[in-house]
Amino acid sequence: MEKIEAGEPGGTRLLAEADLGETKAKILDAAFRRLATEGYAALSMREIARDAGVNHALINYHYRSKDQLVIAVLDRANRRLLERQQRMYRSPGNFAEKWAAARRFYESDLASGFVRVQAELWAASLANPELREKFLPRLLAWKRLVHQGVVEALAILKEGGVALPRPFTAEVIACWISEFWLGMEFSDLLGAPEDRAAHKAALDAMQKLLEDLDARARRQAGGAKAKRKKA
Amino acid sequence: MEKIEAGEPGGTRLLAEADLGETKAKILDAAFRRLATEGYAALSMREIARDAGVNHALINYHYRSKDQLVIAVLDRANRRLLERQQRMYRSPGNFAEKWAAARRFYESDLASGFVRVQAELWAASLANPELREKFLPRLLAWKRLVHQGVVEALAILKEGGVALPRPFTAEVIACWISEFWLGMEFSDLLGAPEDRAAHKAALDAMQKLLEDLDARARRQAGGAKAKRKKA
DNA sequence: CTAGAGTTTGAACGACTGGTTAAACCGGCC
DNA sequence: GGCCGGTTTAACCAGTCGTTCAAACTCTAG
Numbered sequence: 001m002e003k004i005e006a007g008e009p010g011g012t013r014l015l016a017e018a019d020l021g022e023t024k025a026k027i028l029d030a031a032f033r034r035l036a037t038e039g040y041a042a043l044s045m046r047e048i049a050r051d052a053g054v055n056h057a058l059i060n061y062h063y064r065s066k067d068q069l070v071i072a073v074l075d076r077a078n079r080r081l082l083e084r085q086q087r088m089y090r091s092p093g094n095f096a097e098k099w100a101a102a103r104r105f106y107e108s109d110l111a112s113g114f115v116r117v118q119a120e121l122w123a124a125s126l127a128n129p130e131l132r133e134k135f136l137p138r139l140l141a142w143k144r145l146v147h148q149g150v151v152e153a154l155a156i157l158k159e160g161g162v163a164l165p166r167p168f169t170a171e172v173i174a175c176w177i178s179e180f181w182l183g184m185e186f187s188d189l190l191g192a193p194e195d196r197a198a199h200k201a202a203l204d205a206m207q208k209l210l211e212d213l214d215a216r217a218r219r220q221a222g223g224a225k226a227k228r229k230k231a
Numbered sequence: 232m233e234k235i236e237a238g239e240p241g242g243t244r245l246l247a248e249a250d251l252g253e254t255k256a257k258i259l260d261a262a263f264r265r266l267a268t269e270g271y272a273a274l275s276m277r278e279i280a281r282d283a284g285v286n287h288a289l290i291n292y293h294y295r296s297k298d299q300l301v302i303a304v305l306d307r308a309n310r311r312l313l314e315r316q317q318r319m320y321r322s323p324g325n326f327a328e329k330w331a332a333a334r335r336f337y338e339s340d341l342a343s344g345f346v347r348v349q350a351e352l353w354a355a356s357l358a359n360p361e362l363r364e365k366f367l368p369r370l371l372a373w374k375r376l377v378h379q380g381v382v383e384a385l386a387i388l389k390e391g392g393v394a395l396p397r398p399f400t401a402e403v404i405a406c407w408i409s410e411f412w413l414g415m416e417f418s419d420l421l422g423a424p425e426d427r428a429a430h431k432a433a434l435d436a437m438q439k440l441l442e443d444l445d446a447r448a449r450r451q452a453g454g455a456k457a458k459r460k461k462a
Numbered sequence: 463c464t465a466g467a468g469t470t471t472g473a474a475c476g477a478c479t480g481g482t483t484a485a486a487c488c489g490g491c492c
Numbered sequence: 493g494g495c496c497g498g499t500t501t502a503a504c505c506a507g508t509c510g511t512t513c514a515a516a517c518t519c520t521a522g
Contacts, residue, residue, distance in 0.1 A: 465521090467518105471514105471515085471517080472514100473515105476509105476510100477509080478507105479509075480505105481506095482503105484503095487498105488498085489497095492494090
């Protein structure tokens with residue numbers, strides 16, 4: 001019997017992917033694929049096994065149950081998003097550039113089925129408390145990230161003498177943005193062409209807004225430098 | 232064999248609910264309830280029948296299959312939303328009042344499980360083309376309604392001499408609003424308390440924005456009247 | 463009262479579900 | 493060689509699934 005991993009035998013390795021074992025990885029990949037194509041409601045262990053080219057009893061050997069397998073898929077998705085988020089956070093770049101980067105990630109995630117898988121996991125979370133318990137924190141962490149970005153943006157505005165009146169707080173604007181993004185994901189999955197076009201325009205508009213903000217930030221930095229020179 | 236309804240025997244009756252037959256209605260209600268509590272992935276005809284207090288073979292007699300039953304649930308939801316939309320459209324009231332009414336509907340739909348059912352149907356639509364074919368038009372019609380509201384609001388602003396710069400068109404703003412609302416629904420279903428609070432603040436902010444808009448509209452109307460009196 | 467359409471019933475069908483088990487297989491170690 | 497922990501296999505389990513069907517029932521029109 002394989003030891004049921006508590007922290008992975010590899011220990012402190014950050015990218016736990018590597019010491020997953022070929023079979024476990026194949027199963028996880030296949031589960032992801034089935035989830036992305038057939039959805040959670042039609043998810044079958046035997047079909048996952050077939051897709052992975054593996055005996056279906058192996059799924060119960062490596063993962064303990066169907067639920068645990070789905071949770072493993074979610075865990076991997078969470079790990080992947082966390083890494084990306086950290087990389088993006090550390091990377092330099094102004095607001096407009098980060099927005100553009102987020103858009104590129106989104107396009108690629110949509111094409112790879114990653115967005116679909118997340119949506120299926122979300123749907124499954126509605127009925128499965130254990131899944132929700134893992135899903136929700138990730139969603140909230142992402143929203144906090146958006147909120148933090150908005151706070152920084154408003155700080156720049158304030159420095160320039162512009163202050164948004166109550167009740168338009170950073171929380172409110174961050175909520176608008178993150179829920180918009182979420183709604184866009186769910187809409188795009190249904191795949192109405194008119195929606196896709198509208199989303200592009202909406203994202204472009206936000207891009208423009210952020211470019212203006214970045215220009216203002218540059219002006220302020222330049223002005224501060226000039227002022228310091230003068231003194 | 233019951234005739235498979237094409238347009239309902241009652242003919243042009245608008246509220247087709249009445250001539251549904253007691254059994255058919257009980258089944259449909261039960262299906263809705265199971266969808267709202269257990270979700271689409273765990274939807275079972277036998278449990279629906281048990282919930283409806285009816286022999287489970289009757290479901291296949293009255294509706295042709297599980298898929299058709301789910302489609303019937305969606306159809307009824309669509310009918311209900313269409314009626315509400317028409318009633319709201321005809322009703323007078325300024326923007327802020329309409330927004331408040333929409334919020335009240337939303338709260339009630341969330342409590343009744345209607346939002347959950349719509350989300351489950353949405354998830355099912357991802358894998359079931361026939362369902363999507365019925366689901367998507369309703370979503371798009373709702374978005375058009377939002378767009379129309381934004382157009383009217385912007386007209387008031389323009390009359391007051393305020394014009395939003397490109398690229399902030401009515402389409403873009405409508406997209407922001409409708410996708411925000413959608414995202415809010417999906418978030419609320421997961422039920423994080425901090426989210427609910429944030430949504431309230433965000434909705435309140437929009438409320439405030441619309442109240443200001445309505446005040447401006449009243450001022451314009453008053454101004455126009457005064458001008459006419461003067462002449 | 464009877465004929466017959468429409469409805470309801472219980473039982474059954476075959477397919478498939480997630481999960482288990484014992485036996486076989488494989489590598490390295492003593 | 494023999495042993496052994498970890499892995500893979502095929503067969504099997506009990507149960508549920510959606511669907512079908514013939515027989516029983518209900519009600520109304522003739």
